[in-house]
Amino acid sequence: MPTIYDVARECGVAPSTVSRALSQPGRVSATTSERIHEVAARMGYQPNPLAKYLPTGRTETIVLIVSDIANPVYSPMIRGAEEAASRAGYTLVLSDIEESPERERDVMEKLLRTVDGFALATSRLSDAAIRTIARQRPMVTMNRVTQQVPSVVPDNDQGMRAAATHLADLGHSRVTYISGPATSWANVVRWRALRSVGEQLGMKVRRIGPYAPTVAGGWAAAADLVKPDSKARSGNRGAGEAASAPVRTAAATSAVIGYNDLLAIGAMQGLSDLGLSVPADVSVVGCDNILGSDWCTPPLTTLASPLRELGATGVRNLLAMIKGAQPRSRRPVVLPSQLIVRESTAAPAKGN
Amino acid sequence: MPTIYDVARECGVAPSTVSRALSQPGRVSATTSERIHEVAARMGYQPNPLAKYLPTGRTETIVLIVSDIANPVYSPMIRGAEEAASRAGYTLVLSDIEESPERERDVMEKLLRTVDGFALATSRLSDAAIRTIARQRPMVTMNRVTQQVPSVVPDNDQGMRAAATHLADLGHSRVTYISGPATSWANVVRWRALRSVGEQLGMKVRRIGPYAPTVAGGWAAAADLVKPDSKARSGNRGAGEAASAPVRTAAATSAVIGYNDLLAIGAMQGLSDLGLSVPADVSVVGCDNILGSDWCTPPLTTLASPLRELGATGVRNLLAMIKGAQPRSRRPVVLPSQLIVRESTAAPAKGN
DNA sequence: GTCAGTTCGGCAACCGGTTGCCAGCTCTTG
């Protein structure tokens, strides 16, 4: 592989001149520059990116960390992120941590010196851990708010309000929230939003969980919903009242909202397996509007996050930080959510 | 950030000694080595990976290129690949080319010098283009066979035989193959396998397409299946007989096999939208067994590829090549497929 | 013709590691 030294020798100029001719237009005279370009092309010169990175320290690479690549929710986010990155000439490295905070930490440590910035999609790390990395490299979080770290999030409050109002309008008065991972910020925020909205609307709201944010987790949740005497597996963190409330049978709850679509779809399958009908016996609402949430049975009513925009906006903000821009504001960027009503929600059967 | 020079000064030794103490166990005496390690830890020394890459030329990074990250088929492959890579201490860069050969070429050119190897999942590039890259860097292809490039593929022949036999056993005699992208090797191979198996079984086999390998593509295919007088949109490449055959109405075909699950699911939706019932009027078979192929209506009978193993095996072979192993054989590694029978296939209605 | 200002190209240091080679020391062995 030819280097600038080869090109320089061939042209009879100094390597520095070649470097400038190729990367600083106008710095060398038009005639030499042209000759250098021509020779470089003829020799098939390709700059060695590694050699460029070393002095400058910039790799023009950012990493997007997702908690579970198997969750279709990330596809649009990845698309948006990749698009924004490549538009700016940056390479996007994607890392899947399989829901493990340890893996997340390892990945970040490993890449700390080789990437220009971090984009965390639904991080599983503690706020403190996130801030530690954020002090060393530009960082943006998506679907997560951590003090002092710029973030982009869907409007969970507005979304949960829409979902709860939809259920209230249908006549539901008791709603169960199926929790996702305790380490998920979105999980905490969605539950909190639902609780406060439920209060305003005069609904009884409780939660069960945490469950793995997967279809299998949904089956487990369905079993717990129906089991009359099961212990509440409620996470005790946060407000304790839900945890201390006795678990009601599925008959006592006429509607459930899942932390995400996978959980909601799994719950629908589980409920139907247990002889309950959706939406006749139980209405189900998901979150995310993933691919396939429209082809399950019944098609899932779900809270659609602006996933692609989440990814794109996050990366754009990250790139701005990398280029030295001060974050315009410490406040998270909030993008609107949208409730998509399909067929998994209906008026409760009488008696509920 | 401290460097080995800082550590060396602090310890009163030469930088080379520090380098060796940290990366060549046994090369320096136990006492100095211990002192160096201690000082390095105390100063918070972290090696600069970029500096390590430059002289060695190895980044311990490989790239996995997928044609469409939104297709759930890749999730398990990515998982398998990521697992195999990180187990070997390698970083996996993931790149999504959105079905565009141009993007694929751009990505490869951009990363040619910065990664140690390429893993191509269902590449959209020509054989010649693939070989050009393969000459410069270790490469493995998945779901694709290119002369002289090691590959890992599912057993399409056996799989298509299983699918066709299943349909024949049910009593179907006319099968339509819904083509995916013309640039997809798997598409060509699956069609070819189906045609030859169909011949052996005495079935009439035709194909329509190509269609985008998405749910929307499946809707389009459904429309073409039903439209009695539509022009065949058959790709003319390869065997021409399908292209020149007149398109039959859906009534003339009692079973379809889709290039992938997305296409099959879209076709089911489209057919049902057009008033046909699956499987009563038309049986549908997909390929891939993606997440969600079990929760569509009806649950899809599909040819499951060993996706995770595909990814893992591919990466393992790639890493072996990077470490200098000669590929054991020029022949592709073939992994078994498995037909998963669900509810989208049934005996044809009388008259079909 | 002189002088200031501009343009252009070269020299050399630098980024931070790795590694071939060699010198000095210690230990073994005859």
Next chain:
DNA sequence: CAAGAGCTGGCAACCGGTTGCCGAACTGAC
């Protein structure tokens, strides 16, 4: 006690770019 082998650690080159600084040549103004 001397010669040879083995162990340690240092020197310096190298990977391939970028960039600060400097001087030569050229330009234009007076």
